[in-house]
Amino acid sequence: MTGGSLASDPERWPYAADYNDPLMAALYDAEETDTQDIALLRRLIAAWRPAGALLHILECFSGTGRILVPLVADGHRVTGIEMAPAMRARAQAKVDALGAEARCRTTLRVGDVLAGEWGAGYDLVILGGNCLYELPDPDAQERCIALAARALAPGGRLYVDNDDYHGQWAGPQDRELRTTFEGCGPDGSYGRAERIDLAFDDHTQVLTMLRRWYVRRPDGSEVRREYVSRKHPVTAAEARAWLDAHGLQVVGLYGDWQGTPHAAGSPRAIFWAEKPRD
Numbered sequence: 001m002t003g004g005s006l007a008s009d010p011e012r013w014p015y016a017a018d019y020n021d022p023l024m025a026a027l028y029d030a031e032e033t034d035t036q037d038i039a040l041l042r043r044l045i046a047a048w049r050p051a052g053a054l055l056h057i058l059e060c061f062s063g064t065g066r067i068l069v070p071l072v073a074d075g076h077r078v079t080g081i082e083m084a085p086a087m088r089a090r091a092q093a094k095v096d097a098l099g100a101e102a103r104c105r106t107t108l109r110v111g112d113v114l115a116g117e118w119g120a121g122y123d124l125v126i127l128g129g130n131c132l133y134e135l136p137d138p139d140a141q142e143r144c145i146a147l148a149a150r151a152l153a154p155g156g157r158l159y160v161d162n163d164d165y166h167g168q169w170a171g172p173q174d175r176e177l178r179t180t181f182e183g184c185g186p187d188g189s190y191g192r193a194e195r196i197d198l199a200f201d202d203h204t205q206v207l208t209m210l211r212r213w214y215v216r217r218p219d220g221s222e223v224r225r226e227y228v229s230r231k232h233p234v235t236a237a238e239a240r241a242w243l244d245a246h247g248l249q250v251v252g253l254y255g256d257w258q259g260t261p262h263a264a265g266s267p268r269a270i271f272w273a274e275k276p277r278d
């Protein structure tokens, strides 16, 4: 594949990427194996609640269950909201493998988090794994924080974990083709996801990307899809302002998954915030 030019009327995806393909979900799982954020989350829970306390947890953008499934395994009652049925299906298979009791404690919904049907009374809401980067603008991101505040029980906690954007986008010259996922699925299909950054709007701080998804099946047939998507890289200051605006009190702010306090230049901005009791 060559070049980054756009068809005159390209397909558009409202968020940063479309994950709804079983092969894409399998490649995601093969690639995204980090567990350091889960270890941090477990440490934060342990320092907050008595040993063995079982929580009612909501994870939005729950994907294939990378974060959610270990929390189910810990005994918590967990709900996930995920837009892509193919990603949700992998999470469900992992929960099923934990057994009938774990399955009863887990609800995996397919839906758009911006539709706002999150439920209420959660002890913990998780917006992890760079999920705000899935959204195209600050209004949508702030809406997630507002919905989280509404979904939490008084005294409940919100975990928000994203890169802390420091303006790394190099500019129009940064238009090289990047492979984001590549590999073979269980049936021998080969898949490759690619991205080209097209433009960064300095005023709105929105990055527009051309995405390509290519599949070659064992019988030689091919699928090619090309679409334009957008994301808004989030700064720590933005996330902090949204938490303040929606009445959530920051009780911890970390710059990495080791739990180092956040400082200027930290790679991540990981907020641990509480919904006050009154």
Ligand SMILES: C[S@@+](CC[C@H](N)C(=O)[O-])C[C@H]1O[C@@H](n2cnc3c(N)ncnc32)[C@H](O)[C@@H]1O
Pocket: 015, 018, 019, 020, 032, 060, 061, 062, 063, 064, 065, 066, 067, 081, 082, 083, 084, 087, 111, 112, 113, 114, 128, 129, 130, 131, 134
């Ligand atoms: C990068 S994955 C992260 C999954 C998981 N949280 C993790 O850390 O491994 C982002 C997921 O968010 C989902 N997603 C994106 N926009 C969404 C939306 N508006 N509502 C629900 N899910 C969404 C995508 O389908 C994808 O599965």
